[in-house]
Amino acid sequence: MNNLETLRNAAKLQWEQLKNNPIPLIYVGTASCGRAAGALAILDAIRKTLEEKNLTARIVEVGCIGPCYLEPLVDIQLPGRPRMSHANVTPERARYLVQSYLKSDKPAVRLAIGHFGEDSSEFVQKVPRFFDLPMLKPQVRIVLRNCGFIDPAEIDHYLANDGYLGILSAFAKGPEGTIREVKEAGLRGRGGAGFPTFRKWEACRKAPGTQKYLICNADEGDPGAFMNRSLLEGDPHAVLEGMLIAAYAIGATRGYIYIRAEYPLAIVHLKKAISQMRAYGLLGKDIQGSGFDFDITIKEGAGAFVCGEETALIASVEGKRGMPRSRPPFPAIAGLHGKPTIINNVETLGTLPNILRNGAAWYTQFGVEGNRGTKTFSLVGKIKRAGLIEVPLGMTLRKIIFEIGGGTTKKFKAVQTGGPSGGCLSEEFLDTSVDYESLGAAGSIMGSGGLIAMDEDTCVVDLARYFLDFTQKESCGKCAPCRVGSKHLVEILRKITKGEGEPKDLAMLETLGDTIKRGSLCGLGQTAPNPVLTTLRYFRPEYLAHVKDRFCPATVCRALLEYRVIPEKCTGCQRCVSVCPTGAITGPRAKTHNLDASKCIKCRACYEICRFDAIAGDAIVIKSTRRASDE
């Protein structure tokens, strides 16, 4: 009964029935991001509306389709009609949509932002195809192909969409053949460093010993990156199938998923998916008659950025403090419990089924020489269209930020690639190709896929301080360059943002940063100074403004700001007086208010209320002014 083809045929039948739906389908994106935007309240509203109005529809909960700025998304598909997607839905709007589609002859199709499928009939009116929307059009979806389309809690949905064909192909090719296929595909590790996947595998396969381990690194620690979470929540079986393929290739019989405890929904989906695999004979002894035994255990990480580093991750799985050790020996030779171990990132694993299913030749059509395939990114920050994207390697930063992301809120200033370990690149780098080597040459890194866009309201000195503050707190403390050096970097940066810096501090930052990079034991320390060094290189005038003029051009560094009331604009409404926590603002009703700078703690409450309250006059301004330094 566990024959995969029999199961697949049944799954396909079910899937076809769902697609040729005799009843309306309502898709709601309920990944973490959708939930944060209010998807659960919408789900509730839809259920209630169906019940109250006595309507029939099937609700399908799907993962994240990517454009977070459109969340929450509600898609409705009437029988024989394309699936229509509605963005930024509120519970009230959801009630309206359900009634309009299910009860009216003329559903509110005009409210949709996109539709799925090829239908260009009158029904869709002028609504474009979802994948023709500017954010989606330049993307190539390989890893994320199922996200937003299948119910992640249903193994049958995955099976019906060519799921677990990759592992069957691997079984047919044998372990060596599988490694060869991945080599020809040119797949490089998507965790950040871009090391060729096949090379690690080969070393592990050849390493002596009968007990070998595979670990899936799902400890996505970059604060501002959520690619792995979205994939695990939206299509967990893709990652699990990738684990089967990798384990089969290297000869591992035990697998671990090291996942952040902060991803509870992903853990729930993984646990469910693993039990479904067991029931379908995809885990355990002699999987699908191949003679290959494999089982997977979930290990919840307890929150440490450094555990993204391979040897630190292994120490953590073993129940120790997550501290890296020097290499060699590499984990492929001596890893978990001293046995040969391969650690692959979630995205690397999620790519594998596609390569094995479609072949290396198919995969190499995407990307550029030496950088084949696609990469997912979390495009966030001061960007108009924030979200999760997948693009072929070699696309320019300009295309990603301006075509996909729609540009920045205000004038573009910089982009940080690679999260806290990456670099901050200025406008002149916009035409840089996004590949491992080009980003490296610019002083940044590809990293795991955080892309933070900044506009002129972002202070790069403050940003460098923020990243260093993060890496310093996450430094495990084992080696001195990272432990002591990063502390001093933060101290100097803090001094500068407080307006107490001196020109010689800049040279000190450079020397210290260089030393930390060269002297640190692991990737955390070796990359930690990148944000400081790149901002110093590309935004030096901004540092100089802070140290020489005590001036923050972006109006961010609090010690360099002043709050003021513009008398001509003040309506004397007393709203600011009522929110000021220190009594710094005074003034009788209908008279211009007075702001006592010596009492002001710059908490921003008055500014917000003056800006957004109807009766106030937008009279409070925040300013940074050039002052000569004390020298």
Next chain:
Amino acid sequence: MENNQYQKTMAGYSGEEGDLIPILQGIQTDLGYISEEAVRGVSHFLKVSESQVYGVASFYSQFRFNPPGRNSVKVCLGTACHVRGGQILIDQVERELGILPGQTTADMRYDLQRVACLGCCALAPVVAINDDIYSRMTVVLLKKTLSEYE
């Protein structure tokens, strides 16, 4: 009572070194924090020193060592929230409640944590109180929202 609870958590494990973190996670789920007594109990159970147990627990940011408040306030300081003003929000909470991240108010009404990314960067800045997530938060709104939690 507390003693029984963590004894129960540990009963599910065989006592290997690799069990340390899952046991601590189990205790925190049940008790809300890692008490001194729990550290002693785990040390006894796994036959490792108390300092090793505490050393591991204090290494990871997930573990807390004081009882949580009735309402848990989490301010996101992920990158996207930072560039959109997350720091101003956490300053506001600290001032309003008179506690620092990791602490609990004396009346046990609130505890405060800074978190790195709640996963809704497009809606930054974000504050979570218990299971409710508030997006595009402002200083004025935050003050009002906090007061709604008893």
